[in-house]
Amino acid sequence: MSMLRDGAPATVIRRQDYTAPAFWIDTVDLTFDLDPAKTRVLNKMTLRRNADVAAGPLRLDGEELNLARVLVNGQGTSFKMEDNQLVLENLPEGTEPFTLEIFTTCAPAKNSKLMGLYVSNDSFFTQCEAEGFRRITYFLDRPDVMASYTVTLRADKKKYPVLLSNGNLVEQGDLDGADNAGRHFAKWVDPHKKPCYLFALVAGKLVAREQRIVSRAGTEHLLQVFVRAGDLDKTEHAMNSLMASIAWDEARFGLPLDLERFMIVATSDFNMGAMENKGLNIFNTKYVLANQATATDTDYSGIESVVGHEYFHNWTGNRITCRDWFQLSLKEGLTVFRDQEFSQDLCADDSAKAVKRIEDVRVLRTAQFPEDAGPMAHPVRPDSYIEINNFYTVTVYEKGAEVVRMMQTLVGSPADPLGRAGFAKGMTQYFARHDGQAVTCDDFAQAIADANPGSALAQRLEQFKRWYAQSGTPRVQARGFYNAQEQTYTLTLSQHCAPSNDQPSKLPFVIPVRMGLVGAQSGQALGLHLDGNSHGHEHLLVLDQPEQVFTFTQVSEEPVASLLRGFSAPVILDMDFSDAQLLTLLAHDSDAFNRWEAAQRLALRFAINSIAATADAASSSGQFLSEEFVEALRAVLRNPQLDAAFKELVLTLPSETYIAEQLGVVDPQRIHAVREGMRAQLANALHADWVWAFEAHKDSGAYSPDAHSSGLRALAGLALGYLCLAARDSGDTVWPGKTLQRFKDAGNMTDRFNALHALVGSGSPLAEAALARFHTQFKDEALVLDKWFALQAGACDRGGQVLGAVRQLLNHPDFTLKNPNRARSLIFSYCNANPAGFHRADAAGYVFWAERVMELDAINPQVAARLARALDRWKKLAEPYQHAAREALVRVAAKGDLSNDVREVVQRALAD
Structure with a gap:
């Protein structure tokens, strides 16, 4: 049994127990007198009974608050406290609105949890998702209660010159009266109803980068990025990312910015990456601040993605929100998908798009697949929780995004093979039905399907929704048989998902399998003829049964199946590829994801075989990887047709964590020793190639975080790491010396940090001095x-x-x-x-x-x-x-x- 701090049984919240609130809150008028030690909060609300719910008391959530006054329609009233709830029973009958006034105080300076209202670096910030608003005032702290907010902030003008909240600024000025000397106020009105988890306020000494833009409809908007003084030079990329996000959402989905202004504020004390509060996004500084001297290419990419993510929540999460926290993926999975699509659409070419897709899948496999197989496994839409904060997980976010991506794939058509147009139609339908509402994952899926009535999604919608209801990662087993005489290739696909404690039996999923065939001898893409129809060189199979058989005709040579192209479903593919078949895919597959995947499978196979070996013969000989595989990697590295960023991904071995997940019993030290042995083998066997790669890619020109330039720096950094690794084994001092000099001379943080990483990662004697210099400099x-x-x-x-x-x-x-x-x-x-x-x-x-x-x-x-x-x-x-x-x-x-x-x-x- 789960227990609370005091030993009492913990409350398990279950999705099946959802009931609508007994009261609705229509308007909220908040006045804050801000003080770090004792902030006063006056909360005036207009409420009404929910006619569809049986009459009962009003229970308002609160935590670590000091209650001073409660008035109903301007009059004092009786109340009681039960646990962390303020309970009011003597309320007006009927469904007519009434007013409730609550006056409380709190201590933001003591709030180390960083939930609710807190102080960071002498400024005030809030974090209300998921249940932080109850630490500000007593309230119906649940996402299906949507109200209109007016907020007045009052504070010392010298200490807190900037006063921000959601929506539009309607009034500001100095406060009157002797008691208010040196104090000022700002009044904000949010024109859109929202749940309380989207409330935000900020007060402090901040400066802003500002930009005015004009929407496609001709409306002018003010964009602001607020930071502490001294950080303004690090906000250009965040502002550019915000403008790109606004333009993309309007172009791709017809969703415009719906406020006069949009604000981002950065703070160094923040539990999450960022928060999408309506019109006032509060960010961890990690995802705002960047210049070439302090931020790596990865940091720039992260800022672009997170700024996009939080802005896209303006519609998918704010305008339409979750009915309850079990529906968290309704906003998070959908918005992760949207920010992934945004970043891919900003890429200049297909190769850069493929690199972004591979990076996203790598996160899914190394973080979400283990979660699916571990004790915290849960469906994308959980059925129960004790603490909702524990369910802000990679399953809800990243796997949730893959579920949305499969929807897009399944609404594709011959005219729209990727499903982008069909999915956009579904989004239009979704907003037409539910704008301003708190809804469920089912509502979203239904809208996408209804907008595409003849699609594979619409035909299998109820079965598809098992992706929301069933935990675990499905395994797809594939078997292929080529009949040379009849020139047919028979592909058998089956699916299975391991049972779990809460779900001892899993029903079949709907799994989109994008595929092609590659000639084993020619390396050419083979035509796909199935069921009497010609499908070009790529086709979407839909696996919705425990086992299905697909027979392709007119197959002129023995093929190698290229399955799950672009990682079309979040599954584990089991297929008994030979080394030769994987080498064929690595060399010739037109799908960049599956070329990378072939290299990963080969490296993983060699790692597992070495780990399983009872003797250390492989270790003593230094041969973990086959000569054929090493040569294939050399060919990739030297291939002038491939982007540097893609080469870096292919030449990077699977992580120790990912290797561990493929094993039944894990010896972390053995895994580490084998992977280090594989790295050493590549460092030495490809030494001349690494020298070439570094020299050919070390100069990326004037700094730019674009995909091409970032790829050059990534490959040069990888080469430097391998060269320092080889030097450790040989005793060579030349390359560590060159690496230290590059560290000192670097004109950007990416090159500097790559050099430092190479020295530290290889255990170079020069690493200690470089670390000390780095600390002194930064x-x-x-x-x-x-x-x-x-x-x-x-x-x-x-x-x-x-x-x-x-x-x-x-x-x-x-x-x-x-x-x-x-x-x-x-x-x-x-x-x-x-x-x-x-x-x-x-x-x-x-x-x-x-x-x-x-x-x-x-x-x-x-x-x-x-x-x-x-x-x-x-x-x-x-x-x-x-x-x-x-x-x-x-x-x-x-x-x-x-x-x-x-x-x-x-x-x-x-x-x-």
């Missing part, structure tokens, strides 16, 4: 210091020294546990991203983990719960790791005052 740049901490925590653990270094860094003057970015940079980088350093035979990594989880839980339960998930997969570990990991989990679970956030995670991990 000690006043918080986001750059996060990179410095993370690099050391994630370093290759030669000699078991990393944990000691991490413990020392905990005491570094620049480290603080209270800042989520800094905690993630050091602690998460060690526990989540350094398997060999974390999973130690002496269990010291697990002891460190338990200490930090409990320490963080007392400060910020959300961050602590995410760290707690580092041991999700402990049952897969070999001994002695498994027993020691369980002991660490038990130790955390035994702590009496754990938050619900952490307790739910550790109890699910320990459950059978």
Whole structure:
């Protein structure tokens, strides 16, 4: 049984128990007198009873509030407190509106949870999703209660010159009266109804980059990006990304900006990446601040994606929101899909689009597939939860996006093979039906299907919705047989999804399989003739039964099946490819994703075979990869027709985490040793090629974060890493020296950090001096210091020294546990991203983990719960790791005052 801090049973919230609220809130008028120690909040609401729900008391949520006054229609009234709820029973009968006035105070400066109203760097910020508004005032804190908000902010003008809230600024000025000397106010009105989780306010000393734009309809809008003074030079890319997002959404889906102004504000203390509050997006500085001296290409890409994501929520999440938190993927999965499409559409060519798709899939496979197979597995639309904050997961976001992507694929037609036009029609239908409403995932799926009545989605809609209801990653098994005499190729596809505790039997999914055939000898794309029809060189198969057989005719040579092109479904493909077949796909497949996938499959096969070997023959010989595979990688590296960014992806081996997920029993040290051996083999076997690659790609010209230039820097960085690795084995000092010089001379952070990473990653004696120089140069740049901490925590653990270094860094003057970015940079980088350093035979990594989880839980339960998930997969570990990991989990679970956030995670991990 799950327990609360005080030992009482925890409340399990179930989707099937949803009922509409007993009251609706129509208008909210909030007045804030802002003070770090004691902020006063006057909340005047207009409410009415819900005629469709049986009469009952009004229960308003509240947390860590001091209640001073409650008035109904201007008169005092009786009330009572039950747990964290304010309960009002003596309310007007009938459905006529009445007014409720609540006066409370709170202490933002003491709010280390960073939920509700809090102070960061002497400024006020809010975070209300999912249930933070109850820490500001008593309210019906649920997403299906949508109201119109008017907000008045009052504060010291010198300390807090900027006062922001949602919507449009209608009035501002100095306050009158002797008691208000030096104080000012700002009044904001949001013209659109919203749930309280989208409320925001910001107050502080901030400066803004401003841009005025004109929409396609001729409407003028003001865009603002607010930051602390001194950071304004790092906001150009965020502003450009915002303008691109607005233009893209209007062009692609006909969705315009619907406010006079749109604001982004950056803060260094933020639990999430960003928040889509209506018209006032609050961002982690990580996803706003960038210039070439402090931000890498990856940072630039992340800013573009997250700015787009939060802006796209303006319609998919704000104008239409979730009926309840079980429907979280309604907004998040859809909006992740939209930001992925946005970033792909900004790419200059198909190769860059493919690189973006591969990067997205890599995240899904390394983070979401393990979640699907672990104790925190849940459907895209969960059925129950104890703490909703634990369900802001890669399943809801990334897998949810793949579900939306499959919808787009399944509404395709011969005239619209990718389904983009059909999906846009569905989005139009969705907004026509539900604008201004709080709805469900079913409502969204129905709108897409109804707009495309003859599509594969419409024909299988109820079955397709199993993607929302069933947890786990389906496995698709494929078998192919070529009949040379009849020139037919028979492809048999079957599907299976492993049972789980909550779902012992899984029904068949609807799985779109985009495919082609590649000639095993010629390497040419073969024509697809199926059921008497010709389908060109690519076709979409729909697998909706446990097993289906497809027979292709007029197949002139033995083919290699290229399945799940573009990763058309979030499944695991099991097909007994030979090495030769994979090499054919790597060399000739027209689908860039499957070329990359062929290299990954081969590398994974060699890794697993080496790990399974009982003797260390492979290790002693240094031969983990076949000569044919190494030569194939050389051909990719030297191929002038391929983009540098794609080459970098192909030449990057599968991660240790991804390798571990393919094994039944995991020995992290063995995996690490084998992968390092594979890297060393590539470093030495392709040494001359790495020299060529670095020299040919090291100069990317004047800095630009575009895909082509970023690809040049990525490949040069990879080459430098391999050259330093080879130097470690040979004793050569030339390339480490060149790398150190590149580190010193770099004109942008990408090249500088790639060089530093190469030195640290290879264990070069020059790394220590480079790290010291890096810290000295960037000690006043918080986001750059996060990179410095993370690099050391994630370093290759030669000699078991990393944990000691991490413990020392905990005491570094620049480290603080209270800042989520800094905690993630050091602690998460060690526990989540350094398997060999974390999973130690002496269990010291697990002891460190338990200490930090409990320490963080007392400060910020959300961050602590995410760290707690580092041991999700402990049952897969070999001994002695498994027993020691369980002991660490038990130790955390035994702590009496754990938050619900952490307790739910550790109890699910320990459950059978």
